[in-house]
Amino acid sequence: MNFTLSAIETMRRRQSIRTYEQQSLSEADVKQISNYISKEEHLIGPFGGRGRMDFILLHRNVTDKGMKLGTYGFIKNPQAYLVGAAKNEKYALVEYAFIFHRLILFMTQLGLGTCWMGGTFSRNSFEKEIQLRDLEFIPCVTPLGYPKDKQRVFDKALRFVVRADNKKPWDRLFFDASFAVPLVKENVDGLETPIEMVRLGPSASNKQPWRLVLSTDRQVCHFYIEHTPNYSSKLGYKMQLLDMGIAMCQFDLACRELEIEGCWMVEDPVLDLKNENTEYIASWKMSK
CATH class of the missing domain: 3.40.109.30 (putative nitroreductase (tm1586), domain 2)
Structure with missing residues (x-):
């Protein structure tokens, strides 16, 4: 993947964003995201496995199918979600995350906020939005949006609880x-x-x-x-x-x-x- 900015600096500054502006994603950003996930080379993992990603736009927190996607109150004002599917197998999950994280870093370079969500979302609501194949499930999702300048107190408290800013030596x-x-x-x-x-x-x-x-x-x-x-x-x-x-x-x-x-x-x-x-x-x- 060709990063327009330093991938290393992008990795250093990326952090989980849970509160977004109410501004819809720009047409330019929507186009770049759609183009990215449509290219085969962006969906290949380290061992040659292929990932599958879907891009779901929201309008007032509702999809074009009229579905409200559940995140148990952890996310405020999401403008879209990126969702993928994989088999529940060891290397399928490793490759899926490799591909998904590379995509998240691309979103970061676009100036969009993201947040890895593996357990704090309703899989059932997301499964109704995408077509799962045999033996597939949704390991994780990320909301997308423009980060709100002032993060909620909840966001800061959650980062403290999980010690998000404390890394092992x-x-x-x-x-x-x-x-x-x-x-x-x-x-x-x-x-x-x-x-x-x-x-x-x-x-x-x-x-x-x-x-x-x-x-x-x-x-x-x-x-x-x-x-x-x-x-x-x-x-x-x-x-x-x-x-x-x-x-x-x-x-x-x-x-x-x-x-x-x-x-x-x-x-x-x-x-x-x-x-x-x-x-x-x-x-x-x-x-x-």
């Missing part, structure tokens, strides 16, 4: 060759910024479940998830797999901007795991 997230040795920023051979972008990425309830292990030769970065026990179990899918897609997207876009070439693969290095909740997801390998 490197020594709790990133490791050197094994989970026994924390990774030091000064010893990553040019990958400091991509790894830092992983640290700054959004995650459900700000749990930050990603764990990275950088190989001894600095050529491979292994991505693991440290599951929060029973998290999202009532929803029927592993929501934190979406967080891994987000982390991979942040890392990938930073590498591309810095012209660090590499590719994604699934080749478990079979390391001694951090604990019983830790699971291997994927690896990024630098091109020679």
Whole structure:
């Protein structure tokens, strides 16, 4: 995807917006969004899987089908929603989130506010708006709109509750060759910024479940998830797999901007795991 602005700076400044101006999306923005999701290359994930996205415009919080989409009071004055569908499978969810987050960053560059929503919306109301295929469901949605200059007290309180502005330090997230040795920023051979972008990425309830292990030769970065026990179990899918897609997207876009070439693969290095909740997801390998 060609970013008109720095992807790294966009990732640094993106934050969840829950309160929007009552202004409708401009025709120019609607056209850019529609063009983006119509292009095949924007809907391909790191392993070649294809995502499916729908763009739903609202008028006074009602769709053109007369449907009011439910978000349990978390969102005020949304002007549109981006919705996607995927199968409830491990890598389908990871790829879906990778594609969806790349789209969210594109929206951020347009000056639009977004907010990842995985559990605080009525799936039933959204499912009536899009045509689900066999075995598909809606993992998450995002509202769209122009951010209100003064955020509601509720917004600020929610950011405080989930500690949205508090990110774990490197020594709790990133490791050197094994989970026994924390990774030091000064010893990553040019990958400091991509790894830092992983640290700054959004995650459900700000749990930050990603764990990275950088190989001894600095050529491979292994991505693991440290599951929060029973998290999202009532929803029927592993929501934190979406967080891994987000982390991979942040890392990938930073590498591309810095012209660090590499590719994604699934080749478990079979390391001694951090604990019983830790699971291997994927690896990024630098091109020679």
